[in-house]
Amino acid sequence: MVAVVTSLMAVTGKNPVHALLWFVVSLLAMAVVFFVLGAAFAAALEVIVYAGAIVVLFLFVVMMLSLDRAAWAREGSWIRGPVWVAPVGFVVVLGGALGWEIFSVPLPVRAGRAVLPAEVGLKMFSGDILAVEMASLLLLAGLVAAFHLARGSER
């Protein structure tokens, strides 16, 4: 519930910094949900990586953009009124279909089991080592691309 409300505030906000703070609260609520589901490792990663690193990255960029009150006013004029009608309509249709799929089929719910971090690590670095390599390659590609784009065109 907290996650839903704060996500709504983050998406509909006008000031990027306020929206980021709402997004942090949403991410922390998601971490609590992960912990309740029995995924302590994922909850820790959510707090560290999402609420720590990614939001700080957003914050640096928002600071570098040096937004002022005129930018906020223009932002407010972009998101007023009928802009929301078509997207919310599409989303209601899609969400209705997906929700009907989820809630109409009575799945046999087993008792959920807490999966410990040691188990995750063992599985990841023994069975799924190819996925780890692919993730490292993806991060390397992102790093090279970010460096290349940030270096500018002074060649």
Next chain:
Amino acid sequence: MSWQGAAGLALVLFCIGLAGLLARRNLVFVLMSVEMMLNAAGLLFIAAGMRWGTADGQIMFVMVLNLAGAELAVGLILLLRMRGRVRTLDGDAAVLLRDAS
């Protein structure tokens, strides 16, 4: 929390992110909406992993986290470069390729 409760929460968060992605023009908010949708997908992976009692869900969550980090780094750098080029954050202003300027 039941499996269907977690899946429903993931669905609602995904829909919020999708609505933000479609409605906003500011690219900062567009990237934030994309992060929200990826987060909802990760929640669905976690919920499915809980439901089957295996560690695969959390492994896939780590992969989603990697993807989100790489995508966000490249996206924010592109945002800064575009800001330096066209002096606005409006996604509709990125028509420089079409104008061949």
